Amino acid sequence: KNQVEQSPQSLIILEGKNCTLQCNYTVSPFSNLRWYKQDTGRGPVSLTIMTFSENTKSNGRYTATLDADTKQSSLHITASQLSDSASYICVVKGGGAGGSYIPTFGRGTSLIVHP
Amino acid sequence: NAGVMQNPRHLVRRRGQEARLRCSPMKGHSHVYWYRQLPEEGLKFMVYLQKENIIDESGMPKERFSAEFPKEGPSILRIQQVVRGDSAAYFCASSPKLAGGSYEQYFGPGTRLTVT
Numbered sequence: 001k002n003q004v005e006q007s008p009q010s011l012i013i014l015e016g017k018n019c020t021l022q023c024n025y026t027v028s029p030f031s032n033l034r035w036y037k038q039d040t041g042r043g044p045v046s047l048t049i050m051t052f053s054e055n056t057k058s059n060g061r062y063t064a065t066l067d068a069d070t071k072q073s074s075l076h077i078t079a080s081q082l083s084d085s086a087s088y089i090c091v092v093k094g095g096g097a098g099g100s101y102i103p104t105f106g107r108g109t110s111l112i113v114h115p
Numbered sequence: 116n117a118g119v120m121q122n123p124r125h126l127v128r129r130r131g132q133e134a135r136l137r138c139s140p141m142k143g144h145s146h147v148y149w150y151r152q153l154p155e156e157g158l159k160f161m162v163y164l165q166k167e168n169i170i171d172e173s174g175m176p177k178e179r180f181s182a183e184f185p186k187e188g189p190s191i192l193r194i195q196q197v198v199r200g201d202s203a204a205y206f207c208a209s210s211p212k213l214a215g216g217s218y219e220q221y222f223g224p225g226t227r228l229t230v231t
Binding site: 004034036041042043044045046049089102103105106107108 | 224
């Protein structure tokens with residue numbers, strides 16, 4: 001069964017600090033992994049997408065890593081801002097013969113940035 | 116280029132009534148997906164549609180729920196005889212093609228359904 005597990009469930013940090021969110025998955029075969037940011041009351045917005053051959057991708061202050069061997073990904077946020085307060089969702093899509101085109105969503109990590 | 120539009124944004128229904136949720140995909144997108152998000156839960160896939168065609172409804176409850184994406188007009192998610200457990204946020208996403216490869220799904224703002 002395809003699963004995506006995220007940790008921690010919630011995180012509180014002070015403005016300006018860095019943080020790292022984790023994602024472990026069992027989706028196989030693997031096609032790509034996305035990190036989404038979901039503000040309260042809004043739909044998810046894509047931050048990064050990574051395929052099998054990529055192990056690092058940055059989008060401004062967000063840097064995602066992928067280890068396809070251990071099936072782990074992380075999202076690192078540098079110099080956090082109050083506007084980073086949101087839920088961060090890891091989404092993995094399978095591919096190849098027998099792979100599902102329906103992505104598997106993690107439950108998300110709720111990040112709160114305090115001034 | 117407007118994003119994915121959903122309406123209404125908030126919907127309150129009494130138990131037993133029908134709820135009708137609408138989704139207009141991004142311009143040029145012919146594939147629509149519906150997801151449900153319960154409080155403190157991740158998004159759960161419900162149904163995947165192309166125009167006039169249901170591709171995959173494996174995540175849809177067998178009873179009371181139905182979805183359509185007509186040739187003209189928005190996609191509709193219909194919930195008949197709503198119960199309290201149907202209270203959730205319902206998100207629609209669209210993509211330009213079959214969701215293989217790296218085609219991104221663009222999400223709408225969601226409809227928050229409350230059943231009283």
